[in-house]
Amino acid sequence: MSDLRTELKQSIIVQLNLEELTIEDIDNNDSLFGDGLGLDSIDALELIVLLEKDYGIKLTDPNQGKEIFISINKMAEYIESHRTK
């Protein structure tokens, strides 16, 4: 279970060019947007592509992202229950 969270952190750091951060800097419960990591709407699009590319999850409604991309824990829970690959 923790492997998925570590894998997610690594993917987010690479995909979103968060060069300043390491896996250890991101807490599983940190907010990804706003006061947490400070991601923005373009990052949200990158995360949607990441979900589909790496886990076969296609978000048909972009508003779903608001519920899924809250934190690493929330993303991991969603991936565990919806992944097709």
Place this chain on the structure above:
Amino acid sequence: MSRTIYITGIGAISAQTEESVFSEKSVVYTSNIFQAISPNFKEYIPAMALRRMSKAIKMGLTAVKMALQDANVELPDAIITGTGEGCKQDTEKFLGSMLSQEEDLLTPTSFIQSTHNTVGGQIALNLGCSGYNVTYSQERASLESALIDSVLLLNEKPSLNSVLVGGVDEVSNKITSFGYLNGFLKQEEIENLSLFSHKSEGTITSEGAFFFNLTTENKKDSYAQLKAVSSFNAESPIEVSEKITEFLSRNSLRPKDLDIVFLGKNGDLDQDKVYDELQYTIFPKTCQLAYKHLSGEFNTVTGFAIWLSCLIFRRQQIPDILKLNAVPSSNPKNILLYNLASNTSHSVILLQKP
């Protein structure tokens, strides 16, 4: 009558630094493709904004901030950018993703940033500047086109306090190396400082960003007057000489009135013939300088020569590494920059000491 326009702030990022050129310790490169010397971008751009920027954007925005700081301006009235090939690194990344992912699941960042006007847009967003913002992309005449527009704008609206004009181009892994295939780059790897002694076709290349703050008001720290900019077509070296003489005449000068002529020689045997002709016909008694052995050849590289000219006016010093002949120039007042943009397209920029 055209307004007098002054350069009141400069910002430059290139393969050389002011220190390296003027202390005669030019940086030596042994590959025909070399990168610009990056400043600490984090001093100019917030880390979260920096992470998504390709090098062209980082260099462009940082050069802008250097120029604004130098001119003591917070917010420009206009941003005019020249770029020959835009953000090549993101273009490559996007095209690579299209191939590897079979045109599916493409991420937005590299697509957004692969457009040529991204640099100008990012500068405006970062500064919060909602003024005039235009990008010119005409290969080796891109910066000159931007300069011509800035002159027109300041003549139309002379009260503008700050018109930022500049050029930016970056190297990328694949697109830049295509220059070995199409003859743009020399086939054998050479040391940059020996560029003019290799009598072969092709040149060397690099990258950079050069921005200048322009205004119609002469400030006590103005670097130079941007007297005139022009681009023209000419078929033969004789016609080039005639066009340059006409250009000077329109600005009440003769070739012999020039203190310095900055030539865009790039070591390509074919192209340098045109410069050689000018050196021996209309400028034999003028101090002749060259710069592309330091900067490399790229689409907006005349920004490097403008930057050097501003520093020559300011420092009253001409580094030996730039000199093509032994004609002295102790107190230069008029500098002409001539660049061959293509086989038939040419540009001239006239700068005067303020």
